[in-house]
Amino acid sequence: MPIRSTRAVLFMTVAGACLLAPLQSATLSVSLNDSAFELASTILGPGVTIVGTPTLSAMPGQTGIFANFNSGPYTQTGGAPGIYALTSGVILTTGIASGAEGNYIGGPSYDAQGNGDAMLSAIGGSPTFDADVLTASFTTSNPMLLLNFVFASSEYPSFVGTSPTDPIAIFVNGKNVALVPGTSTPISINSINADTNAKYFTQYSTPSTPFNYGGATTVLTASSSVSTSSVNTIKFAIADAGDATLDSALLIQAGPLTAVPEPSTWLLSLTAGGLFVLFARFHRKAVNR
Numbered sequence: 001m002p003i004r005s006t007r008a009v010l011f012m013t014v015a016g017a018c019l020l021a022p023l024q025s026a027t028l029s030v031s032l033n034d035s036a037f038e039l040a041s042t043i044l045g046p047g048v049t050i051v052g053t054p055t056l057s058a059m060p061g062q063t064g065i066f067a068n069f070n071s072g073p074y075t076q077t078g079g080a081p082g083i084y085a086l087t088s089g090v091i092l093t094t095g096i097a098s099g100a101e102g103n104y105i106g107g108p109s110y111d112a113q114g115n116g117d118a119m120l121s122a123i124g125g126s127p128t129f130d131a132d133v134l135t136a137s138f139t140t141s142n143p144m145l146l147l148n149f150v151f152a153s154s155e156y157p158s159f160v161g162t163s164p165t166d167p168i169a170i171f172v173n174g175k176n177v178a179l180v181p182g183t184s185t186p187i188s189i190n191s192i193n194a195d196t197n198a199k200y201f202t203q204y205s206t207p208s209t210p211f212n213y214g215g216a217t218t219v220l221t222a223s224s225s226v227s228t229s230s231v232n233t234i235k236f237a238i239a240d241a242g243d244a245t246l247d248s249a250l251l252i253q254a255g256p257l258t259a260v261p262e263p264s265t266w267l268l269s270l271t272a273g274g275l276f277v278l279f280a281r282f283h284r285k286a287v288n289r
Contacts, residue, residue, distance in 0.1 A: 028211050030064040030091060030098050039063065039090050040136040043236075045255015047140060051231050054136035059114040062132045064097035065090055066251055069150075072210045074202040076218075082202070084150070084219045088254045092132040094166055094240045095247030100212055104205040107154025107214050111244035120239045123176060123186050124167035131239035132250070137231050147177055147222040148253060154246035155189045156215025157204045164241040165189050166248040171235040172224040181220065192217050213249070 033039060040054035042065060056063060070085040091097050099108025116128035147170055155165060165188045170178040178187050181200065185191050192200045193215070204215045226232045238250045 028066060028069050028101050030066045030101055032061055032064045032097055034058065034060060034063055036134060036136075039065070039134055042088070042090050042254050043134075043252050044136065044138060044234075047142065048255070049139045051137040051139055054134065056132075056134050057115075057117075058092070058132040058134075059112040059130070061096045061098070062093050062112050062114070062130075063091065063134070066097075066100070069251055070210055071150075071202055071216060072208070076198060076202060082218060086150075086219075086251070086253050089252050090134070090236075090254070091249050091251045092134060092236055092238050093247050093249040094130045094132060094238055094244075097249070099247055100249055100251075102212050103207055104209040104212050104214070105207070107212055108247040109154065109245045110247055112240075113244075117237055117239050119171065119235075120167040120169060120237050121241075123169055124164055124188075124239075124241050126164035126241045128167065128239035128241050130244055131237065133235060133237040133239075135233065135235045137233050139228075139231055140226060141228055142226070143228050144223055144225050145172065147172075147224065148219055149178065149222070150217055150219050150251060151178075151187050151192065152211065152213040152216030152251075153189050153248050154212075154214045155248070156193065156213070158214075160189050160193045160195075163190070166238065166240055166242075168238045168248070168250055169235070170222060171233075171237065172226065173232055175224065177222040177224045178220075179222065187217070187220070189215070213247075 034056060036054040036056035040050055044050060067088045071083055073081060073083045075081045091100060095108050095110030095112055099110060112130040114130040117131035117133055120131060121128045168178055168187055169176040179185055180187060180191050180197055191197060194201055200217050200220060202216050202218055236250060236252060238248055
């Protein structure tokens with residue numbers, strides 16, 4: 001395992017960043033859960049049949065089921081205002097899942113003391129540790145699946161532009177589909193922020209932000225073709241790279257995982273940019289790595 005560095009949580013004011021509105025009536029809650037079957041069942045939902053036994057590779061406390069995740073109204077740095085509200089789903093983190101709760105106070109910073117993941121290391125180009133990985137096999141009659149997610153991080157905004165950053169991925173049959181929309185670029189604090197691909201970013205957090213991360217993407221939507229005649233695999237993964245301080249998280253909206261969104265979810269897709277949530281809690285990296 002690589003040597004981990006530590007760093008103090010940094011607070012900074014970003015010129016031009018707009019404030020999030022006060023906390024909404026429903027506040028984020030997280031129930032810790034390390035049952036791979038319950039987690040996979042929450043994500044995949046009706047229309048997708050789990051095959052075999054799902055697996056979870058994580059340390060205790062890294063994973064849970066969330067309720068009432070919302071962004072509060074936001075105004076993008078260079079774009080339109082928006083809001084997203086996710087009723088429930090699964091949260092995978094590089095630290096402690098309950099650290100996502102509450103208004104922004106600098107972001108959770110917890111060293112899970114876990115192992116890395118080779119596929120994430122390859123994506124990020126750096127050794128990883130504290131990996132949280134949920135894997136499941138499934139069958140479906142849908143030839144195309146939609147994956148909708150939010151990415152958020154305590155690394156925002158102070159360490160945008162540094163390297164390495166915590167990698168995240170959603171592998172469908174071995175291919176990462178958690179990419180900046182319309183590109184082959186993996187999602188990170190460097191590929192989506194207030195200055196880069198800003199239309200996919202909300203804004204940097206303030207004390208009124210209704211979750212404890214320094215920034216978040218809009219709800220993103222990924223898609224993947226799958227087999228309707230054989231077993232498919234899906235792997236949700238996030239890990240630390242560079243250091244073990246300041247958490248990252250992947251929040252995935254509860255199912256169903258389908259080829260065509262349900263009408264009520266489609267409305268969310270139009271207003272928020274997607275259906276599932278990849279909320280990445282990212283650990284703040286040292287400037288010199």
